[in-house]
Amino acid sequence: MDPILTFIVVLIGFYGLSTSSNIIKSVFMVTIIESGIILLFLNLGNYQGGSIPIFSEQVTSIVDPLPQALMITTIVIGSTVTAMALMLSIKVFHYYGSIEWKDVLGREELKL
Amino acid sequence: MSVSKNIILFALLSVLLIVFMLAMQDLDVLYNSYGRDYYLLYGLEETGSRNLVSAIYLDYRLFDSLFEAGILLIAVSGIIWISKHDIEEKNAKFMIDKYKTPDLFVTFSRLVYPLMLTFGFYVIINGHLSPGGGFQGGAIVATAILILYYIDSERETNIGLIVTIEKYIFMTIIVLASISLFTRGTFFTNFMPLDASLQMKSIYLVLLNLLIGFKVALGLWTIFTAFLKEGR
């Protein structure tokens, strides 16, 4: 895959984030941006080719292991953000009876 | 969603895409492989891990991994706090309806469960030799545990206990990672001396992978349970 294709995935995420009127969809769009970035980083790590980053005597060229290590971190972060956001949107639904941004943000404060 | 808004949005995004394509052309000339060559040359010798990805997240950049585990811990406590209801419920039933779960699925779950658990531990323990590691293996173990909920939907889980154990494990990880302060005089690296044999160094790697694996498994388990309760 090409890095440019993966960047298009990121842009699709941004497009969705600015058109979806639904909280759950927004959460998934953030996840798509995140996935696009992960693919982008891994792709660039593989920019000049190479074998898997496991050391053995025959190997002379590997893909960059740092992006892979960093992307594990990003995946964990992404999953926690998604979990957190989904739990909050469940709660928002319980309070406002809707998960449309315009219903939720337009409402006056219910109580102090 | 009006058409003009769409056109503006497409124009904006295509500017970003074009600039990114130009940037990628730069990268053909500029691409810097310092890190890659360094890890291939010194990775095994310095950290004792054949899997260079594990070498990075267990040794070179352990500080990141600590907070990666920390972010999971925070999310778990936060989700539990947010989802906690004002009235304490005992023996909360989950949304999985055992009459709607096909018997075939339940039977296969029983078969797959031990295999998944074993595979998860294999991935954790061999994380420094082959692809895998604490985070990946922990996720597999958590999935295996979640299958239990399909086998027996009446299961009770003491979330409070799991969360407490998770906190203890996190503290242990921090302590284990800081032992190197006394043996090598610096924070967050292998506590074995730099010239120790690969076997000696792998003690530390396996221990840390195991702890991280347990922590991740417990954390994901808790998050899943919290969502199950919410979905009733």
Place this chain on the structure above:
Amino acid sequence: MIFIPVYLVIIPIFASLVIYIFKNKHMNYLALLAQAVVTVLAIVYYQHFSGNFEATMFVFGGWDDRIGISMSNDALSLSFVFLTVFTWWMVLLYTFDKGNTNHNFIFFLLFLEGVFFGILMTNDLFNMFVFLELAAILVTILIAFNKAGNSFRAGIYYLLVNTAGVLTFLIGIILIYFTFGTININVITNLMPLYGDELIIKFAYVLLMSGIAVKSALFPVFTWLPHAHGVAQSAISALLSGLIVKGGLYLFIRINQMYAAANYDYYAFFFVLGALTAIVGVMFALSQKDMKQILAYHTVSQIGIMMMGLSSQDVNVYYGGVLHIFNHALFKSLLFLGAGVIIKVYRTKKVNEIRGVFKTMPWVSIFMIVGMLSITGAPLFNGFISKSIIKYGIQDSGIKYWTLFIINIGTATSFIKMSQIFFGPQSLSYPMQRKLQNFALMSIAFGCIILGNFYIPINQGFFGIDLSYIHIFEFAKFFDYFLTLAIGYLFYYFIISKDKPPIPNIRNFSISFEASNIIFIALIVVMTIYFVLL
């Protein structure tokens, strides 16, 4: 000694875990102990390394500095560390006085302290990203801690907007990594002359800066801030407005230091952005009726003033901006904490429903008035010093000077409006005296007055800059201030208090979530065109 930054990060986190595990009321006092230890360590560290900040750099595990994660400090980060310690003391004292302190709350609060220290001291871009994301999740939990409908709403808004911002930051980090082969800030700073003119590095700068713009609530992307700061508990609002949002400005300074050798002309762009932020923030603040919303929008406008200072080539104005970060941290947390006490007693947030605060609680009122005098820039208080530095530096340029003047009038008007709560007869009896709360408020108020009067030796000692050209006791300064107040009062009396047409429209103006994302993308594109293509 060199590892003290690690202790600063780890000790609060460890203490918070112990508090969470034991769930014991007495165990909560461990937070104060940890806080005391952190304070002592920070002071010792500063005394050991002051004047020799190059020596503070160390790499975890002792690896090559291009490979491992490193930490380093300078005068700026250490002064932020002291600010953090001070703010956390005040917030902890304030919360402890409420009686039944929830151990969950203390847990998240202390964990956030460790994470914030991490943001300040780390010397590694990806590590910074991890800390930023961790802080975003913690802040979300703290915003939603009340578990009311509007706090969930504010929490998810904050989380999604900030995550989108931080993810653009991450794309910038990726581009930098593959060009420099490292993500160590010091190494990148040294290599910057080689690559600074390349398009990819300019694009990386744009992406990093747009992430920071969201974090620090600059003009088009500030919409999350009033949502978040307006509904959180007062202690959390004080923390967010006083400190956490300054994390974005701190990153702005750090990233521009990193790019110093590349010599981008960012000054004009961010000055305009700062001025717009300030004006729009004041405009919205004038239209609000909710006390905490007013304060939250003033945070936006004050951030604009800081940005105007920070994006200046003149060293003095630049330090004015830095100093305003500290001054604002003091008086804004004072105002939020004081407002919290008042709201708690009156059970309403509406400015026009609260009356007679001065008779009911004289001490709190005095501290609030100190905060108001500081934010409007009265001589003898700290807001005056930093505003004067910025004003002194830009007085040659007519349009910049008048912009600042208009912002000052707006601020004065808004706080004249807010001061109506003090007048009137005593309507309630103040149930009990909160000694620790009053102590916290008093300490911050004293901080404001001390920084406003003894600014020459303090700044000489810490930053090594000479501020003796700022004089307090000049007739012109007092005249200026009272003129501002007078114009502000007239403005208030004839327009704001009558609620004339544009005001309700501004108050009801709201921007949808999708639109705010389009604006964010537009900001990235505008910055791309300005920095990369032109």
